[in-house]
Amino acid sequence: MDTQAISTGLMPLSCVGIREETPTIRTFRLRACSGPVSFVPGQALVLKVPMPGGPLWRSFTISGGSEGDLHLTIKAQAAGGATRWLHDNFREGDVIEARAPRGAFTLGLRSNEKLAFVSGGSGATPMMAMLRDLAESEPDADVAWFHAARDPSEMLFASELTELQRRMPRLSVAVTVTRPAPGWFGYHGRIRRGLLAAAVPDLGRREVFCCGPGGFMQEARLIHAAEGGVKTQFHTESFGGEAPVIPAAPEPVETGGPAHLLKVNGRDLQIRPVETVLQASLRQGVVIPCGCGEGMCGTCMVKLVSGDVDARPNGGLTADEAEQGYILACSSRAVSDVEIALE
Numbered sequence: 001m002d003t004q005a006i007s008t009g010l011m012p013l014s015c016v017g018i019r020e021e022t023p024t025i026r027t028f029r030l031r032a033c034s035g036p037v038s039f040v041p042g043q044a045l046v047l048k049v050p051m052p053g054g055p056l057w058r059s060f061t062i063s064g065g066s067e068g069d070l071h072l073t074i075k076a077q078a079a080g081g082a083t084r085w086l087h088d089n090f091r092e093g094d095v096i097e098a099r100a101p102r103g104a105f106t107l108g109l110r111s112n113e114k115l116a117f118v119s120g121g122s123g124a125t126p127m128m129a130m131l132r133d134l135a136e137s138e139p140d141a142d143v144a145w146f147h148a149a150r151d152p153s154e155m156l157f158a159s160e161l162t163e164l165q166r167r168m169p170r171l172s173v174a175v176t177v178t179r180p181a182p183g184w185f186g187y188h189g190r191i192r193r194g195l196l197a198a199a200v201p202d203l204g205r206r207e208v209f210c211c212g213p214g215g216f217m218q219e220a221r222l223i224h225a226a227e228g229g230v231k232t233q234f235h236t237e238s239f240g241g242e243a244p245v246i247p248a249a250p251e252p253v254e255t256g257g258p259a260h261l262l263k264v265n266g267r268d269l270q271i272r273p274v275e276t277v278l279q280a281s282l283r284q285g286v287v288i289p290c291g292c293g294e295g296m297c298g299t300c301m302v303k304l305v306s307g308d309v310d311a312r313p314n315g316g317l318t319a320d321e322a323e324q325g326y327i328l329a330c331s332s333r334a335v336s337d338v339e340i341a342l343e
């Protein structure tokens with residue numbers, strides 16, 4: 001996890017191995033053609049997936065790394081989507097482009113010794129990256145991991161977790177499945193307060209790192225609060241799926257103030273004070289690639305050519321990129337006429 005300065009450009013990554021984790025989940029082992037790439041466990045890679053109809057940008061949490069390689073553990077989702085394309089077409093020896101690792105969903109956020117990892121489906125990937133790191137740096141860490149899977153065959157990293165539990169005496173792991181198979185004697189059913197509180201009885205005293213579908217994370221947040229958890233000790237991450245829905249900005253009202261000019265690659269658009277650059281562009285038919293929609297993944301990075309914006313990146317921009325004048329379209333609002341360039 002050391003080495004090379006982060007650049008703003010795209011880096012080619014070669015696939016050097018593929019491992020089947022479950023019938024629908026694979027781990028792709030990627031190696032940067034220019035040499036090892038640094039990342040912090042919990043961060044994500046933005047891949048430029050070469051779909052037949054044009055590239056799609058998608059963020060995937062790095063599930064781990066070894067000997068300079070980056071591992072992406074990806075669940076195949078809907079037909080026609082980027083994850084399905086990767087499963088069906090991306091093979092050992094193929095090369096794909098990506099932006100440098102980024103994201104603030106890391107143990108750097110931690111302010112409490114007692115941790116709870118709460119994950120659903122492929123949301124286990126950032127947890128696994130952080131857990132492997134803790135196993136090396138802090139094997140005595142107090143971690144309670146609650147994971148929800150659809151059925152026992154979709155449980156990720158099962159054998160490695162058993163091994164980690166041997167090395168980490170204060171690591172507990174609880175799994176619930178929504179479709180229990182015959183012979184399953186563990187928890188079953190969707191996440192709910194009674195279930196999560198039974199699996200992690202001191203949840204309210206723990207700092208939570210949560211990753212999974214939106215509804216799952218919302219439920220976990222409510223349960224943590226109901227159990228007395230501190231609001232600022234609940235962190236979420238939502239990468240790894242297909243494109244999110246970027247919410248439209250509210251309709252302009254008297255309080256909105258005057259619109260500004262937004263120039264995108266030479267095309268003149270309008271941007272309302274309440275809108276992000278991303279929302280204004282999409283509303284007027286200009287597509288900017290996007291992932292999380294919350295300033296975390298870096299997929300919507302654009303170059304600010306002129307003008308001023310109220311930029312609120314949420315871990316999705318590296319210091320180098322900000323220094324070089326890049327902004328995140330999903331979390332930047334215009335405070336003057338603005339020109340941006342899509343590269």
Ligand code: FES
Pocket residue numbers: 289290291292293294295296297298299300301316328329330331
């Ligand atoms: S879409 Fe993720 S940072 Fe903008």
